[in-house]
Amino acid sequence: MNPFTVLLFVGAVLVGATLILLYVIARVTKREPFARITLRLLLGGAGLYLLLFLGASLLSHNRVLAPGEEKHICEIDCHLAYAIAATKSEPLPNGLVRTTVTVKVRFDEETISSRRPRDATLTPNSRYVALVDDAGNRYPGSTDGLKRKLIPGESYTTDIVFDVPAAVPGLRLILRNNDPETAFIIGHENSLLHGKTTFRLPG
Known part of the structure; x- marks a missing residue:
């Protein structure tokens, strides 16, 4: 672990929470185009984080x-x-x-x-x-x-x-x-x- 990965984790949590909130607001207010954009950003960001997460783990060793x-x-x-x-x-x-x-x-x-x-x-x-x-x-x-x-x-x-x-x-x-x-x-x-x-x- 290093400060960069900690900051990346904190940033991912904050950005993810913000996108979820924006998505909920967009759905409630029936702003479907904006809801689709926030959902795509959320899924894309989560996918990228998961890819980096698994890559770092699989490249490690005991x-x-x-x-x-x-x-x-x-x-x-x-x-x-x-x-x-x-x-x-x-x-x-x-x-x-x-x-x-x-x-x-x-x-x-x-x-x-x-x-x-x-x-x-x-x-x-x-x-x-x-x-x-x-x-x-x-x-x-x-x-x-x-x-x-x-x-x-x-x-x-x-x-x-x-x-x-x-x-x-x-x-x-x-x-x-x-x-x-x-x-x-x-x-x-x-x-x-x-x-x-x-x-x-x-x-």
Whole structure:
């Protein structure tokens, strides 16, 4: 995701809402030629957005990051970088394994827009975290440790705990934006058919 695709999404929503309103008004006032024009513009714009949306998704691919490799999540005018710093596992009496993933969070000061003050704090948007195995089963974790405010250049580590079945193959960490509107933004990881970026656990 980048600021351009966010602006494109916002613009598409505003223009679409305006065209729908104009179409309804034209139909109510029986201005059929104007209604047809607004409907064609609405359908044409929606078709173009859908084409760009699907094209960006189909051209993307899945990525699995190595331990220590960063994933950047866009916050419109800056990025937060996430990486796995360490993991540890311990068996539980109920047969599950408690896996603790230490995640490093860094406010990448190189991604700040010129309009953002260099000392302004950032509160991250909503996040989703889970471990996923080779079969696609997900084991969600808490995002409480990812809500801390940051200033540019600041970083910290936080532990995220997951309880998973023993001997589950191919565990990877999912850490992504969880805002619902991101599913409709061109090129966003959360959009339909788009490739996903996950983290490989050490060991």
